[in-house]
Amino acid sequence: MKLIRTVIIKHIVTEEKKAALISEFETEIIQCERELEQLVFQLHKATKDIPNKHEQLTLRARYKEEIKKREERLQTISFKVQQLNKLELGSEIGVGTAESIVDIEVGDPWPDFEQKIEVIIKNGIVHEIRESRSEHDELV
Template identity: 35%
Template sequence: MQMIQTVVVKQILTEKSKQSLLNTYQAKKLQLQKECDQLQFEQKRLETTKNFSPGTLKRQFEKEIQMRKEKIKLVEFQIEQLHILPLGSELTEKEVQVLVEIKVGDIWDERIGQPAIIIKDGIIEEIR
């Protein structure tokens, strides 16, 4: 019988993966900043049309801008943490679903334990 199980994928931090993560975080931060600027521009443009209630319009745009600013703070925190982490650290990257073959006589706790796939520079290093 087969069943679906969640497996954690972890990445070993190397110079190459650290730089890649840093580039990803910086690109995400830049994208969020662009979205904030675009929202502010759009808000000003819509305010001049007078088709919307100014108070409601401003609150809605401020809410959207604030959400993105919170995400920017989170990305900045992730960048700070990345600089602190020593090389060789294991970072949880994501979780994936896998099919696991089980049969009568298997030890349940061994089959259902939290398995992990360890990746180093894009290559599977270990399966636990």
Template identity: 35%
Template sequence: MKILQTVTVKQILTESSKKSLLNKYNHNKLQLKKECDQLLFELKKLERTRKYSSNGLKTQFDKELDKRKEKIKLIDFQIDQLDLLPLGSELKDQDVQALIDINIGDSWDDIIKGKTVIIQDGIVTEIRE
């Protein structure tokens, strides 16, 4: 019988992966800032047309702006933490689903523990059971 199991993927922090993560964080931060600018532009544009009630509209835009500002704060925190981490640290990258074969007589505790895949610079270096 086959079952689906969640497998944790961890990345070992190297100089190149650190640069890659930093670039990803900066790109996401820049994208969020662009979205904030676009929202402000759209708000001003809609306020000039006066087709909608300005109080409800402003509240809605403020909520969206606040969401993006919180995400920017989180990214800043992640960048600070990345600077503090020593090379060789393991970072949880993602969870993926794997198809696992189970048979009569298998230890359920061993199956349910799950597996971890370790990646270094894009190459699988270890599979922990």
């Protein structure tokens, strides 16, 4: 019989991984800044074409909400970059989960699904597979 089990995926922070993550964050920042510029441009263009003040205020409020979301996303990404820069090499960071298939047969001990399995990756290669150190481990 086959069962599905959740596996926690973690990366070991190396110079290469740090550089790759920072590059990803920088790309996200650039994209977010472009979206902000585009929203501001669209806001000015859209409000200029609407003579009714009430409709302008309603439209402006919707745009401002979207602009605020992008600004918050920019702050979040900047915070992640700051935290990443503080991480020491060799630290582990959680990047997500995956599903694993467990084969069991009659007579096998029942797998402890409370005990999480972790796959540790270093420079794109599986470095270690282990049972989680604690039941309450969270993704970092």
